[in-house]
Amino acid sequence: MRDLLSYLFKRFIWMILTLLAVYTVSFVLMRAVPGNPFSGERNVPPAIERQLKARYNLDAPPIQQYFDYLGGIVTDFDLGWCMGLEDYSVNQVLAEGFPVSATLAIFALVFAIILGVTAGVISAVYRRSPADVALMAAAVLGIAIPNFVLASLAILLFVFTIQIFPAGGWGTLQQIALPAFCLGLPVAAYIARLSRAGMLETLSKDHVRTAFAKGLPKRTVILRHVLPGAMLPVVSYLGPAVARVLTGSLVLEKIFALPGLGSHFINAATQRDYTLAMGMVLTYTVLLFVMNTLVDISYAIIDPRVKLQ
Amino acid sequence: MPPEIRRGFVVFAALLTVFAVIWAARMDHIPPAEFALQNGTDPRTLDPHRATGQPESRIIFELFEGLLRMLPDGPPDPETGLQPLTPQPAMAESYEVSEDGKTYTFHLRDNIFWTDGSPVTANDFAWSWQRMLHPATACEYGYLISEVAYAEEYHNSIVNVGDHVEVELWDRPGETPSSDANIQHFPRGTMRYGTLREIVKPPRPELPEGSSDEAQESAELDWQEQWVYVVDVVPEQADGSIDWEAPASPQRFAASPAIAAADEAVERTHGVMVAFGKLGGAEAVDERTFVVRLENSVPYFLNLVAYYPLFAVNRQCIETYGAPLWTKAENIVSNGPYQLAFRRLRDRVRVEKNPLYYKADQVGMETIDFISLESQNTALNMYETGQIQWVTDLPTAVLQELKKRDDFHSAPKLSIYFYKLNTAVPPLDDVRVRQALSLALDRRQIVEEVTKAGQQPAYTVVPPGIAGYKSPQGMPENVQRAQELLAEAGFPGGRGFPKLSLMYNTSETHRPIAEVIQQQLQNNLNIKLELKNMEWGSFIETVQMEQYQMARYGWVGDYPDPNTFLDLWVTGNPQSNTNWSNPEYDRLIEAAAKELDPATRMDLLRQAESILVTELPIIPIYFYTSAEMAKQNIEGFAPSAQDLHPLQVLRYRSKPSPESKE
Numbered sequence: 001m002r003d004l005l006s007y008l009f010k011r012f013i014w015m016i017l018t019l020l021a022v023y024t025v026s027f028v029l030m031r032a033v034p035g036n037p038f039s040g041e042r043n044v045p046p047a048i049e050r051q052l053k054a055r056y057n058l059d060a061p062p063i064q065q066y067f068d069y070l071g072g073i074v075t076d077f078d079l080g081w082c083m084g085l086e087d088y089s090v091n092q093v094l095a096e097g098f099p100v101s102a103t104l105a106i107f108a109l110v111f112a113i114i115l116g117v118t119a120g121v122i123s124a125v126y127r128r129s130p131a132d133v134a135l136m137a138a139a140v141l142g143i144a145i146p147n148f149v150l151a152s153l154a155i156l157l158f159v160f161t162i163q164i165f166p167a168g169g170w171g172t173l174q175q176i177a178l179p180a181f182c183l184g185l186p187v188a189a190y191i192a193r194l195s196r197a198g199m200l201e202t203l204s205k206d207h208v209r210t211a212f213a214k215g216l217p218k219r220t221v222i223l224r225h226v227l228p229g230a231m232l233p234v235v236s237y238l239g240p241a242v243a244r245v246l247t248g249s250l251v252l253e254k255i256f257a258l259p260g261l262g263s264h265f266i267n268a269a270t271q272r273d274y275t276l277a278m279g280m281v282l283t284y285t286v287l288l289f290v291m292n293t294l295v296d297i298s299y300a301i302i303d304p305r306v307k308l309q
Numbered sequence: 310m311p312p313e314i315r316r317g318f319v320v321f322a323a324l325l326t327v328f329a330v331i332w333a334a335r336m337d338h339i340p341p342a343e344f345a346l347q348n349g350t351d352p353r354t355l356d357p358h359r360a361t362g363q364p365e366s367r368i369i370f371e372l373f374e375g376l377l378r379m380l381p382d383g384p385p386d387p388e389t390g391l392q393p394l395t396p397q398p399a400m401a402e403s404y405e406v407s408e409d410g411k412t413y414t415f416h417l418r419d420n421i422f423w424t425d426g427s428p429v430t431a432n433d434f435a436w437s438w439q440r441m442l443h444p445a446t447a448c449e450y451g452y453l454i455s456e457v458a459y460a461e462e463y464h465n466s467i468v469n470v471g472d473h474v475e476v477e478l479w480d481r482p483g484e485t486p487s488s489d490a491n492i493q494h495f496p497r498g499t500m501r502y503g504t505l506r507e508i509v510k511p512p513r514p515e516l517p518e519g520s521s522d523e524a525q526e527s528a529e530l531d532w533q534e535q536w537v538y539v540v541d542v543v544p545e546q547a548d549g550s551i552d553w554e555a556p557a558s559p560q561r562f563a564a565s566p567a568i569a570a571a572d573e574a575v576e577r578t579h580g581v582m583v584a585f586g587k588l589g590g591a592e593a594v595d596e597r598t599f600v601v602r603l604e605n606s607v608p609y610f611l612n613l614v615a616y617y618p619l620f621a622v623n624r625q626c627i628e629t630y631g632a633p634l635w636t637k638a639e640n641i642v643s644n645g646p647y648q649l650a651f652r653r654l655r656d657r658v659r660v661e662k663n664p665l666y667y668k669a670d671q672v673g674m675e676t677i678d679f680i681s682l683e684s685q686n687t688a689l690n691m692y693e694t695g696q697i698q699w700v701t702d703l704p705t706a707v708l709q710e711l712k713k714r715d716d717f718h719s720a721p722k723l724s725i726y727f728y729k730l731n732t733a734v735p736p737l738d739d740v741r742v743r744q745a746l747s748l749a750l751d752r753r754q755i756v757e758e759v760t761k762a763g764q765q766p767a768y769t770v771v772p773p774g775i776a777g778y779k780s781p782q783g784m785p786e787n788v789q790r791a792q793e794l795l796a797e798a799g800f801p802g803g804r805g806f807p808k809l810s811l812m813y814n815t816s817e818t819h820r821p822i823a824e825v826i827q828q829q830l831q832n833n834l835n836i837k838l839e840l841k842n843m844e845w846g847s848f849i850e851t852v853q854m855e856q857y858q859m860a861r862y863g864w865v866g867d868y869p870d871p872n873t874f875l876d877l878w879v880t881g882n883p884q885s886n887t888n889w890s891n892p893e894y895d896r897l898i899e900a901a902a903k904e905l906d907p908a909t910r911m912d913l914l915r916q917a918e919s920i921l922v923t924e925l926p927i928i929p930i931y932f933y934t935s936a937e938m939a940k941q942n943i944e945g946f947a948p949s950a951q952d953l954h955p956l957q958v959l960r961y962r963s964k965p966s967p968e969s970k971e
Contacts, residue, residue: 033846034846034847034851035847035849035850036850045464046526046529046530047444047466047530048444048465050527050530051444051445052447054490084353085351086354086356086359086633087354087355087356087633087637088633088654092654096653096654097654097655106330107330107333159690160690160693160694163694166691166696167687167690167694167696168687168690169656169680169696170656171337171339171656172336173336254683254687255684255686257656257684258655259654259655259656260655263655263683270844270845271846272846298318298322301315302315302318302319
């Protein structure tokens with residue numbers, strides 16, 4: 001237990017340092033690119049531009065802006081008001097967008113794990129059978145096809161040919177199905193390959209041979225003795241998978257008109273919405289850090305050979 | 310780790326997953342609105358004084374209402390399909406214009422209410438117009454009503470000695486004499502009124518030669534903050550009026566906290582500005598009468614009054630919640646045909662019929678969804694599957710197919726696509742070169758093979774379709790003449806002509822157009838263009854710093870009058886960025902602004918435009934057309950020149966059955 005706590009503590013310190021670095025780099029980069037949040041086709045008179053800048057503390061010297069904004073984040077998690085979507089604070093944008101992104105990510109991941117593991121196990125158990133060949137060919141395709149192509153095909157098939165899903169929007173479970181499917185499929189393909197490889201490796205282990213020799217039914221051997229060992233690579237892939245699902249949703253959010261966080265990311269950057277862009281970058285940093293830590297911990301719990309350091 | 314923990318962990322992880330799925334599957338189902346439309350990017354704000362784009366304006370036009378409103382007038386034009394819209398009585402039931410065209414008197418209805426139940430009065434308009442012009446509101450449309458008496462001075466906070474001024478003391482809620490400003494300029498601090506007697510200015514700071522415009526501007530503003538104002542303060546009467554001649558007591562005011570702190574006699578202020586609200590430029594004579602006084606007559610003034618930045622906002626709501634919190638669905642108070650039900654970021658804005666609206670019984674749709682939908686393909690898919698009933702932006706790739714359908718609407722729009730030329734850069738400083746570039750373009754090829762939505766090739770700057778105005782001839786394509794002109798300018802056969810760079814912002818349509826033009830100039834004049842693609846923010850900045858040669862632009866008319874397309878190009882206009890200057894042009898535009906007779910005025914503008922299309926600081930490419938689709942069972946839908954669609958006139962021919970809505 002103590003090593004777990006000290007591990008968590010260490011990871012936390014690292015996260016703070018990473019966040020600080022990310023904050024600094026983003027702060028500098030954002031102000032280094034040409035343009036500002038208030039540049040539009042119409043020039044505003046200088047007096048008015050000054051008022052706008054004062055509203056967002058952009059009239060202070062950069063160093064002071066840096067510390068003022070950092071102070072706000074540290075003391076009360078206040079990321080400020082958006083400069084583009086001016087009716088919203090960054091915190092409100094995150095609060096509205098995050099549940100959508102999380103919902104999509106959860107469905108995509110659960111779908112990917114169930115489909116991927118099932119396919120991997122079937123392929124490994126019936127190795128070299130037509131089912132194995134078919135599943136692994138599908139997996140290669142799943143990895144190779146970008147998800148916007150997948151999305152177009154899925155829309156053609158499930159929205160227009162067989163009319164079972166709506167074309168886009170957010171609000172019902174039906175509307176989640178297609179984007180979650182398109183988002184999860186490439187991940188499922190990876191997981192299928194990983195679990196197949198893991199299964200094949202474990203199947204050749206001595207303890208498995210012993211289990212078969214004891215006369216245990218095949219089903220029991222696979223579920224009790226092979227699967228846990230075979231899942232290790234899959235668990236370690238979950239960290240990158242979360243990252244992939246979170247960032248991969250940018251494109252799908254656009255195609256399916258979903259109000260998730262992804263499109264804010266792009267729009268914040270193109271509109272020079274300094275505060276929102278910063279909020280997004282920091283949020284994603286925290287998310288990925290937390291997810292990777294969780295994956296590491298669960299890995300250590302499942303596999304006794306792994307020590308947390 | 311002991312095996313129990315491991316087993317326990319597996320159970321725990323499984324439970325966690327189940328909970329996560331259950332959490333994710335919880336959806337608050339929203340019944341679909343009666344009418345839904347594609348509204349482009351997510352609206353940036355619902356504040357009529359802060360909004361600039363079309364997605365925002367579509368919503369604001371329904372939530373709020375001005376003295377007048379653009380409404381259908383007569384049947385659509387059989388030729389173009391355009392629905393004529395004219396400014397018609399809205400919050401005002403009638404109005405009078407004085408003979409010299411400088412005084413407008415609006416008479417408000419007596420059955421008009423805000424959504425909180427309080428009556429809409431002339432004072433609301435006086436206050437709203439003042440808020441719109443206040444520099445701290447930073448409304449980008451303030452310039453529209455710069456002809457209203459004292460509006461321009463107020464908007465740009467210009468004061469001169471002798472002016473009647475208002476002084477806002479540094480006591481907005483939460484402010485102490487030495488604190489930072491409360492950026493909520495409404496509610497305001499205590500106001501003082503009086504006549505400005507003197508401005509004590511410290512010596513003007515000297516900036517080193519060659520410092521950037523921005524540094525100079527900023528130094529100038531810093532310097533202005535050091536000024537001390539001496540004002541003969543007069544008391545405000547009980548009824549809010551001011552007797553400027555009353556016995557006055559001189560007082561000193563300063564914006565700088567240091568100066569105010571150093572001298573007891575100097576009071577800290579947010580600013581000394583002309584007392585716009587007290588000088589009768591936009592005045593509530595009584596609860597029901599609103600009078601506007603202009604410095605020069607503005608022929609299109611009624612159109613401006615019907616434009617959303619001049620709509621009324623609720624003073625009490627804004628002063629209670631402040632900006633931008635007052636725009637939240639739970640706080641907002643509005644006066645339009647619809648009221649805000651809820652807003653989901655990047656998803657939709659839902660509005661519902663406002664029962665207190667004076668014409669509520671004539672408003673067609675019960676609820677409307679403005680769906681934030683940027684992708685053209687997605688919008689079309691959702692339209693085809695019945696999720697939305699009006700799609701405003703169609704994918705170019707399938708336009709040819711869609712054009713044949715009955716629910717497709719296309720009509721000329723009041724906007725132009727053009728290239729700006731930086732006339733300070735040789736060889737573009739030579740008018741012959743600019744003419745050659747324009748003459749060598751085959752615009753028909755661009756509209757027929759690239760844009761494909763029926764756009765009209767443009768040889769002039771003002772789009773067709775403005776009542777009473779006919780553009781000059783312009784210069785249609787003539788490759789031979791172009792080659793001659795280029796030779797006269799010293800580049801026979803394009804020899805020695807430097808490579809020009811053409812900038813455009815990232816977009817699916819700008820690039821193919823630029824490529825076609827690149828090809829045409831290469832073939833016709835042997836001129837090489839380098840195409841430069843830039844992301845919007847950088848693009849805007851590069852053009853505004855005038856570090857470009859050719860740049861792609863578009864302009865949408867703010868009001869249906871040639872002036873909105875022509876006054877951009879007068880010397881020194883910050884929107885021009887072309888470095889082009891022509892005194893005769895400036896004179897004509899100025900004369901037109903003062904001209905009372907509509908026909909003479911149009912003629913002056915026409916003369917100005919003919920200078921513009923001969924000198925060509927910009928190369929017009931085409932006039933936009935709208936391309937949109939709306940379900941055929943909707944009554945009252947028609948394209949209009951300004952691309953305005955009053956939604957309250959829409960209704961279904963026969964109510965659709967509930968199944969067909971989703």
